[in-house]
Amino acid sequence: MGRRTVDEHAARVAALLGPVLGALGNERLVLADALGRLNADDVIAPIALPPFRNSQMDGYAARAAEVAAAPLVLPVGGVVAAAPATAAVLPLATLLKVMTGAPLPEGADCVVPVEDTAPATGGVRVLAPRTAGEFVREAGSDVQAGALVVAAGVRLAPRHLAALAAVGVAAVAVRRRPRVAVLTTGEEVADPGAPLAPGQIYDANATALRALVAESGGDVVRVVRTGDDPAAFAGALDAAVAQADLVLTCGGISKGDFEVVRQVLEPRGAEVVEVAMQPGGPQATAVVAGVPVIGFPGNPVSTQVSFTVFVRPLLRATAGLPPLEPRTLPLAEAIRSPAGRRQWLRGCVRDGTVVPVSGPGSHLVATMAAADVLLDVPAEVERLAAGDLVAVVPL
Template identity: 40%
Template sequence: MPTPTETVPITEAAGRILAEDVAAALPVPPFSNSAMDGFLVHLADLEGQGPWTLPVAGDVPAGAQAVAVPAGQAVRIMTGAPTGEDTGGLTVIPVEDTTLPAGPVPLPAEVTITAAPTAPRHIRARGENIAIGEAAVPAGARVDAGALAALVSVGALEVPVFRRPRVTVIATGDELVAAGRLPGAGQIPDSNSPMLARLVEETGLAGVRELRVGDAPGAFTQAIAEARESSELIITSGGVSAGAFDVVKEALSGTDVWFGKVAMQPGKPQGLGRVGDAAILCLPGNPVSSFVSFHLFALPVIQALAGLKAEPRPWLRARLSGELPAPRGRDLFVPARLSLAGSPVVGSATGGRFGSHFVASLTGVNALVHRGVDEGPAADGDTVLVTPL
């Protein structure tokens, strides 16, 4: 279920998901206006063989009020300037179809027109794009740059959106050392916390904070109790296998959280469920496993919480650069670098080798190659199935 809704000013709506259709309060265009720099004239004054010379009765720059066009005369008009709503029989003659130079020049006393249309042209009618009351942006749409422009144009001052989900990332392990510090003997850098937090931030859909706990069940239980009160989603990494110190699995046993094995490599051990009102995803601790699992499992949950409608993940075929091993009893998901310049080409981020601990090979990864459990090894030049990230 998505988060509750709230109403925000349009100036704060970027990146949010609309909870309701937004109808136009203004038409687009808001008034009839010129599509060209030129001269507004009556078509009836351009009959017969040209050229036609007409006195210039006025000037309408953008932002000015419309000026009535007297019969037998012309009004200079700029692109976007109002033509007035009674445009029957009027047309705009582009400056290029006159003897006057383009650009900023003084208002001439008269204009000579060298070419004329046979029907009204270059006038954008009020509301021809959208009329007042019509749905401008539908519920479930993300307020990206295009939607934001549309909302502003139709006069939306505030919009109903789903509240931004709150995500807590919890890394577990006595061996972990926070980013910015060098590990001592038996310790390893905690790469999962900043990686997962950044992956959440990159969605643009949710806020995120990080917690780090050791292998003591009490400390983890306390962290979960805190996170469940302030988050819609908790993501843990590590502690879900069958080891003697797998604190996540131990602390959440007997709760509404499932732990089991998924037939995929990397990312075999997984957990999911609820703690209180918060959803929880328990990802494996190996960094590449966490990276792959986030994209396959955590991202759809964040999108649903944010109010986005579920859509199938896109897949495409690409030519493989390099080689891939055969899956070993499980579907294989290989972090890869995809190029769409010309024919799609993809290469494994880890070269011919593969390991769920190869975190140093994640730089530039923008895709996953999927190899089904029944597929054999893939050779250089083979066509493989890829999902962009």
């Protein structure tokens, strides 16, 4: 079994996944389904916005020159609603009542807000003068037809979808999400909620990886658990690579007697290596039918740490999600770390310091729920004192 540093194995995983993630292509989605997706192409406005001159206020369309001597009374010649209608024309020395968003009548160059008017015999009293252009939204004042609305590479937020809808775009090309299959193994694991037989534990890895992949911008298309039978795992693997762009496996790659993933993958050219890290030492990589397969250890904390370190950054970048960069914080208490292995301790950020959560064991999945960061302790460091700085990676 080879020995790699964390950075060397991360580079290996990136080399396998990079071409696949870079060749996903695009798909077209209606706006209702495009939230959070990575916009594939520049979207150009097919119309101006607003598409016509309209009133910014409920009030009265007027000619500025005719209300310059306000206060004065002018007759009201009708009402223009914010609705489809034949273009209205403003008669001379007359007002037309307009609603917010209503087309500005031809001849009008300003709007007198209703708050600046009062009822009067023979019409409406205009209480204050207006200048040309006041409370008028000009056509194209938001965006001109032919102008860029949303650029390629933007992760679509609600504000982007609103802008696209406003210019009449109903669907948009987005980067396709990677399809990910999750295969967990082990005779000893059972579905959550099922009764446990003696010697069994519940399968946390399927739930964890499904959630981690979704959070990182991937689509989980298949989740299957097999026991320790190589034929059953091989069948599940073949079905997974037929459907997915990436397969993640849990367990079965160490040095025991029932290492089903290793037994099936090594004859197909897999590399099963020891990475100088804790937790997560055993790691596997393979390509099956052109599909990358990344194998994690079976202990639940090892699985989560391995995904976070090796796969999460690649999926997030593909989805256009911001990178979760490490930061440096002082330790709230001293820690020890085994020499020669890069340690990923669980911790919690409190009052500008990081507090280790529980111990280093790879089985401590319940206590990991209390953590919000991983402490990245270099392989050459055996002890850090309270107050020493340590890199922390957000969970």
